[in-house]
Amino acid sequence: MRIALGLALVAALLWMPAGCRRGKKGAEAASGGPRFATTVHMGDPRSAGQLVSGFHDIEDNAWRWTARKFAVDVGTPPGAAQNGAILEFEFTVPQPVIDQLKSVSVSASVDGNVLPPESYSQPGTYSYKRDVPAALLGKESVRVAFELDKAIPPGPADQRELGVVASSVGLKAK
Numbered sequence: 001m002r003i004a005l006g007l008a009l010v011a012a013l014l015w016m017p018a019g020c021r022r023g024k025k026g027a028e029a030a031s032g033g034p035r036f037a038t039t040v041h042m043g044d045p046r047s048a049g050q051l052v053s054g055f056h057d058i059e060d061n062a063w064r065w066t067a068r069k070f071a072v073d074v075g076t077p078p079g080a081a082q083n084g085a086i087l088e089f090e091f092t093v094p095q096p097v098i099d100q101l102k103s104v105s106v107s108a109s110v111d112g113n114v115l116p117p118e119s120y121s122q123p124g125t126y127s128y129k130r131d132v133p134a135a136l137l138g139k140e141s142v143r144v145a146f147e148l149d150k151a152i153p154p155g156p157a158d159q160r161e162l163g164v165v166a167s168s169v170g171l172k173a174k
Contacts, residue, residue, distance in 0.1 A: 037074070038077045043064075054071060055070055066166050067162075085132045085172060085174060089169050091106075093120045104151075108145065108147075
């Protein structure tokens with residue numbers, strides 16, 4: 001009985017991934033290619049294709065340092081072309097950034113349309129949230145470009161330009 005149950009379980013596990021792959025390929029073929037995720041998690045190596053510029057390697061399987069300028073492609077959520085969406089950038093301003101720069105200001109643009117900036121003068125975890133008008137979300141994906149007013153320049157200890165520690169970027173349906 002246990003052997004039959006074990007064989008059934010193995011057969012089910014082998015069958016499920018194959019079924020999932022067929023479904024995904026079908027969806028990609030129908031849309032003309034893979035659809036971008038609406039939220040890009042920095043710790044997910046599969047998201048690397050959506051990171052356009054300004055992101056450093058994954059650290060602690062969870063986050064990435066940014067440069068002063070960085071950009072990501074995100075998919076638009078269902079209904080966003082009619083209702084708009086909310087851009088959410090989850091990040092941390094580490095103590096060394098505040099120690100060296102005193103404050104940092106984050107601004108973003110969606111396909112070149114500038115959104116209001118926000119400044120941070122204390123270390124901590126933050127969520128930069130901005131409404132994105134429906135008129136900007138008529139395509140399957142958009143490019144979200146971020147810019148910091150300043151960043152830690154490369155130095156002897158770390159050759160990278162360091163801005164903030166990014167956790168995720170996404171568009172949420174309204």
